[in-house]
Amino acid sequence: xPTIEFRNVSxxxxxxxxxxxxxxxxxxxxxxxxxxPSGSGKSTIIRLIAGLERPDxxxxxxxxxxxxxxxxxxxxxxxxxxxxALYSTLTAEAxxxxxxxxxxxxxxxxxxxxxxxxxxxxxxSILGRKPSEISVGERQLVATGRATIRDTPIVLFDEALTGIxxxxxxxxxxxxxxxxxxxxxxxxxxNSQDEAMAMSTRLVILEAxxxxxxxxxxxxxxxxxNAFVAGFLGDPGMNLLAGSVVGxxxxxxxxxxxxxxxxxxxxxxxxxxxxxxxxxxxxSTPFRRCLHARTIHVERLGAENIIHVAFGSADSGSVDFKVxxxxxxxxxxxxxxxxxxxxxxxxxFESDTGQRITSDSR
Ligand code: ADP
Ligand code: MG
Numbered sequence: 001x002p003t004i005e006f007r008n009v010s011x012x013x014x015x016x017x018x019x020x021x022x023x024x025x026x027x028x029x030x031x032x033x034x035x036x037p038s039g040s041g042k043s044t045i046i047r048l049i050a051g052l053e054r055p056d057x058x059x060x061x062x063x064x065x066x067x068x069x070x071x072x073x074x075x076x077x078x079x080x081x082x083x084x085a086l087y088s089t090l091t092a093e094a095x096x097x098x099x100x101x102x103x104x105x106x107x108x109x110x111x112x113x114x115x116x117x118x119x120x121x122x123x124x125s126i127l128g129r130k131p132s133e134i135s136v137g138e139r140q141l142v143a144t145g146r147a148t149i150r151d152t153p154i155v156l157f158d159e160a161l162t163g164i165x166x167x168x169x170x171x172x173x174x175x176x177x178x179x180x181x182x183x184x185x186x187x188x189x190x191n192s193q194d195e196a197m198a199m200s201t202r203l204v205i206l207e208a209x210x211x212x213x214x215x216x217x218x219x220x221x222x223x224x225x226n227a228f229v230a231g232f233l234g235d236p237g238m239n240l241l242a243g244s245v246v247g248x249x250x251x252x253x254x255x256x257x258x259x260x261x262x263x264x265x266x267x268x269x270x271x272x273x274x275x276x277x278x279x280x281x282x283x284s285t286p287f288r289r290c291l292h293a294r295t296i297h298v299e300r301l302g303a304e305n306i307i308h309v310a311f312g313s314a315d316s317g318s319v320d321f322k323v324x325x326x327x328x329x330x331x332x333x334x335x336x337x338x339x340x341x342x343x344x345x346x347x348x349f350e351s352d353t354g355q356r357i358t359s360d361s362r
Pocket of ligand 2: 043044158159189273
């Protein structure tokens with residue numbers, strides 16, 4: 001099974017964007033989500049692995065061999081891109097069988113394999129149709145079949161779930177999981193953090209052409225390397241507020257002070273608080289765990305509510321601070337409330353660089 005490695009790989013397009021020098025090692029049995037906002041370099045990474053882009057610097061290795069000069073078809077990769085990449089004049093059957101045709105396999109021998117792949121991806125009934133005659137989700141399934149029919153060890157998906165309606169998306173997701181279980185190395189690029197969190201064994205989190213963190217989903221969620229990752233992961237993401245450490249173990253936020261569980265060096269910090277680490281305070285809550293806030297509005301989502309609050313006076317509170325609540329009773333718009341903060345779960349970041357401050361880093 002293949003490993004994929006980037007050694008100092010960069011790709012900068014005219015205009016200055018792309019991928020800055022990157023080191024990356026993806027193990028044989030991994031299911032990696034390359035995740036980040038639009039324009040962060042996800043497709044560039046996928047295309048570099050597929051051989052559709054050449055790196056400006058560095059080496060790309062598959063299974064320990066440098067593949068910079070190896071063409072796409074000889075790299076052992078299959079690739080699925082966002083809808084539209086099927087050959088529009090060919091039927092679904094011909095599309096799925098296309099890689100076999102290119103590999104010189106005779107029509108009679110292709111048929112059986114195409115049928116098997118088609119039934120696996122639940123598109124056996126539409127094999128005679130052209131891409132314009134099938135749904136977006138079916139096109140994606142056909143494309144997945146085409147990308148995997150040669151049984152390439154590496155399968156790459158670039159935003160492959162985008163535009164598929166939710167019930168179809170589940171079946172494509174399941175096929176991705178199956179491919180991984182069967183021993184393929186799977187990489188998928190997505191701008192959806194929840195898709196990435198839910199599906200992968202490891203996240204490669206990108207912003208502006210630079211990897212911000214490589215970690216298992218829950219590790220990145222609980223111990224984000226920096227404020228970008230903290231805010232990007234989660235729905236809603238981590239709340240980030242300006243504050244400062246005062247004394248040894250107190251954290252000033254606006255007019256309130258929280259008690260920190262461990263002593264930190266004094267100075268300005270960015271304070272990270274997850275929406276689920278906050279609740280409406282009770283009368284017995286120690287005031288060193290409380291922030292005074294005002295309710296802006298409440299999103300009632302059924303299973304939970306997202307309460308949006310502001311701190312301080314009406315004109316100073318620009319931060320949209322979110323609280324996840326399952327309480328039936330939620331505050332009304334404009335109501336003043338006391339929030340209890342789980343101070344043991346508060347994270348601190350350097351206010352200038354955004355790097356997370358760990359107990360031994362400062
Ligand atoms: P993502 O897939 O994360 O949305 P891309 O990898 O496609 O991002 O692009 C990364 C950055 O490089 C973006 O700013 C994009 O506009 C730029 N870019 C991508 N391809 C080209 C190209 N062929 N020419 C110039 N700029 C490009
Ligand atoms: Mg892209």
